[in-house]
Amino acid sequence: QVQLVESGGGLVQAGGSLRLSCAASGRTFSSYNMGWFRQGSGKEREFVAGIRWSGAGTYYADSVKGRFTISRDNAKNTVYLQMNSLKPEDTAVYYCAAGLMSGATMRARDVTYWGQGTQVTVSS
Secondary structure, three states: OOEEEEEOOEEEEOOOOEEEEEEEEOOOHHHOEEEEEEEOOOOOOEEEEEEOOOOOOEEEOOOOOOOEEEEEEOOOOEEEEEEOOOOHHHOEEEEEEEEOOEOOEOOHHHEEEEOOOEEEEEEO
16 A cells, blocks of 8 residues: 655746655665656646656657656655646646556546545746
């Protein structure tokens, strides 16, 4: 069993930065591929970024490539999402996830554990 708790969301102006953290409980964290998803108002939940259990592979949605960076610290049972050059269209609830990678993405149906989500609002 893995429990995921996100933090670091908030309100930021366009062009600004935020760093999301996801703290995991459980001794098996280091064996899970981890991902970040987001869900805007009235939209479907979408994949944002993923990282292999070893940290050796990172993957991004085209919409965030070059602006967001996913990383993990297995010693701290934590995964991060550094978000730079934020845009109003990045406004969403961001969810941490543990599950299977499918090539260069993680599908919502392959997620085993979800966090409760943290709100990110980018003002123009």
